[in-house]
Amino acid sequence: MGLDPNAPLGVFDSGLGGLTVVRELRKALPAERIIYLGDTARVPYGTKGSATVIRYALGCARHLAKRRVKALVVACNTVSAVAPERLRVELDIPVLGVIDPGARAAVAATRGGRIGVLATASTIASRAYPRAVARLSTRAEVIAQPAPLLVPLAEEGWTEGEVPRLVVRRYIEALGRAGVDVVVLGCTHYPLLREVIEDEVHARIGPHVRVVDSAISTAADVSAFLHDRRLARRGEGSSDGGVELLVTDMPETFRETAARFLGADIGDVEQVDL
């Protein structure tokens, strides 16, 4: 395909949630150069209709394609749920999403076969998780719960205390009644609230319930893909490929959060117009 191992990896999300995937990518593939695009002018995606999400996702993907990325990591469950085929067809570069890796982690973790998924309304309406799980297991079943308020809570930094706790408690009620033994964080924003979610899941559903996010298995997928295709970048010694951050709005606010989230070595955040 003529792709260059030294070209960067493109990663995008509606806002800052995708940084949870970037963090794992940097652990798994420290030599890779990463360009991250957060569509902060149009966040959130998950409350919007699939046609709108596809339009926004194409805008992000085309911008990253122009920067000659060797592959595109869709670090957003809503986009991974509704748009991966359209992106593959339109862009002619490899596109990797977060739904399949999350489903795989969930199927590996469940014992009873009842998998709870917290996700945005759009992701759940797409039925992407039940389909992904059905491809992996004939006996596992998905119980889906929309959890839309977790995105603004994460974006605003309300990740601890009574408010996120009560919101999470309400969202996991039906999962508890359904007797799930795995809860998938089906939105890349939700790992920012992982501690509260885990506490509530263990206290209300049971201490045996596993909370899985797709970031680690997505990073493993991307790594396997790059090595298979001989597209992995070779690091020189302990070289760090670095992260370039782009947003469509509010670069300063984003920079503060990203620095806190990814560590101190964050440069400027560039604002781009899609």
Place this chain on the structure above:
Amino acid sequence: MGLDPNAPLGVFDSGLGGLTVVRELRKALPAERIIYLGDTARVPYGTKGSATVIRYALGCARHLAKRRVKALVVACNTVSAVAPERLRVELDIPVLGVIDPGARAAVAATRGGRIGVLATASTIASRAYPRAVARLSTRAEVIAQPAPLLVPLAEEGWTEGEVPRLVVRRYIEALGRAGVDVVVLGCTHYPLLREVIEDEVHARIGPHVRVVDSAISTAADVSAFLHDRRLARRGEGSSDGGVELLVTDMPETFRETAARFLGADIGDVEQVDL
């Protein structure tokens, strides 16, 4: 200006918040035809930068101008705070916002001169309220508090119970310490949470504190403006001008909320692409 009294009034907001203004407009001016546009594909506005908000507002306003509205009511505090001049200059039709009417209601209601304002981050960054209040009173002072999570709570319908109560409680803390005797609902979404806000304000700051929203005084402003310019539509008997609803995404969800909010006489909701 060649404007036609039988032409409709254009009203827009980022989402469903502006319906609080439409409700008051219909009480004050029942014969007027109203076209309401909710930019649900890009909601929320209040967490975004002013250049982005101006771009979005121009898109909404141009669409309504094409439908030959006789005046534009900006039923969104964020847009009223950052974009009214741009809209007036670009569109060449009268533009009425919600900031000045809200400031006037607040100045009329305060005794001690300390006015609390709950609003979005963008509205507060614009300093539109302190400027509007300073034009009306030399002794009144604005204490501003960003309250960004109230928009997703209102959009998701979480308008009662413990979660909105705790969120409101945290947002009004500093207003209580500052000794305000008026709290302005400085975002058209916030009246959807009015009951919780009023309860908390009365319990935590004091039973004498007045909660004011700009919808009623905005409707009074629009009425005075139309009558002054001889642009008011004459009703025939008890005729109802009706409301036409447009959104940029998710028409079905919007329709349900709008019907609950404005009464049963809501027709279809049309989806438009800006």
